[in-house]
Amino acid sequence: MAGLERSAGLLGALLARRAARRGLPWLLLLLLLLGSAAxxxxxxxxxxxxxxxxxxxVYFVKLAWAWTFWLLLPFIGVTNYCLTRNVQDVLRRxxxxxxxTAVWYVCTQFFMYIENLTGSCYKSSALDxxxxxHQNKHHCHQAGGFWHGFDISGHSFLLTYCALMIVEEMAVLEVLNTDRSSRLHGVVNALFIALSFLVTIWVLMFLSTAxxxxxxxHKLFGTLVGLSAWYGTYRFWYLKPFSPGLPPQNTCLSSKKSSYSR
Incomplete structure (x- = not known):
């Protein structure tokens, strides 16, 4: 338990801070440029x-949204209920x-549509x-052909969006204060460490893609779509009354202290 506490404290100092939320988009763009240049x-x-x-x-990036969804689900539910004690507010968040999920589905379908719209079927990757x-990618592959079109990087999009979404939701730890001896505190710490591990993998694999x-x-377009999806939700829509809203933060719960920054 002590090791879990120390790990959560260290990671909280790095990821559950406003500086991380502000800096991560720029870090991803920098990694894209440096990786592509290399x-x-x-x-x-x-x-x-x-x-x-x-x-x-195979086991993480291909299932990136599933990993993000199923770890954020208990994390958002538990932390927001601890702070608000309001089931309606928890469901809203x-x-x-x-x-x-809608962003993931719509964007990936759009990417496939663009690739089909701009592509052609060739006998081999030599494009000779x-x-x-064969007028679409599916039929082309069924015939043993090679489809060449504008292949927007779904990895760049999804890894960008998932990493930014997780870091945004970690903002709740700046105001959450639980009894260190309670089982709930251990659960929150474990979920936070797991999410921090995911963010590390997403950033590493984003660099690998670059x-x-x-x-x-293809990578630039995918990254910009991911950034736009994050900005359109957490920096614009979620500030409006009719929205899921932002995680509870210091601006609305300034009297609470975080036990993860110590």
């Missing part, structure tokens, strides 16, 4: 992360996960022989 210059040598079947990609009879995969324009 790729263009041929600097990064092949590594385990350059393999599409690496464990982090949990609706952010429904919004996030065009199969005009270094090893996709054209720069």
């Amino acid at each position: 790729r263009a210059l041929g600097l990064p040598p092949p590594s385990y992360l350059s393999l599409k079947r690496n464990l982090l990609n 949990l609706s952010t996960l429904l919004v996030g 022989v065009l199969h005009r009879e 270094v090893y995969f996709h054209d720069f324009s």
Whole structure:
């Protein structure tokens, strides 16, 4: 329990702060530029992360929204109930996960639509022989062909959006104060550490995508969509009365002290 407490305190000082929420978007853009520049210059040598079947990609990135959803669900529910003791307010805040699911679904469908709209089917990745009879990616792949279109990076989008959403929800720890000897305190610490672990993976794999995969324009577009989805929700819509709202923060609960920053 003491180790869990120390880990939560250290991570809280790094991630559950306003500086993290302000700095992470700029960090992601910087990683995108540096990683893409390294790729263009041929600097990064092949590594385990350059393999599409690496464990982090297969078991985490491919399921990024599922991991984010199922860890944020108890975290938002428990922390917001501790602060408000109001089931209606908790349900309102949990609706952010429904919004996030809608954002994930709409954006990924839009990316596939753009790739189909702009692409053509070729016999191989050399793009030498065009199969005009196959007009979409699904039919092209069924015929053993190679579809080439504007392939917006879904990884860049989703990892950006998930990392920013988690860090935004961690803001609640700035005002949450639970009894250190209680089981609830241990549950919140464990969920916070798990979410911090996820953020670390999302940022690492975002960098891996920038270094090893996709054209720069594909990654840039995906990242900008992720940033726009975060900004449109947490920096615009969630400030309005008719919205899921922001996590409880110092501005509305200034009398409470955080036990995670010590």
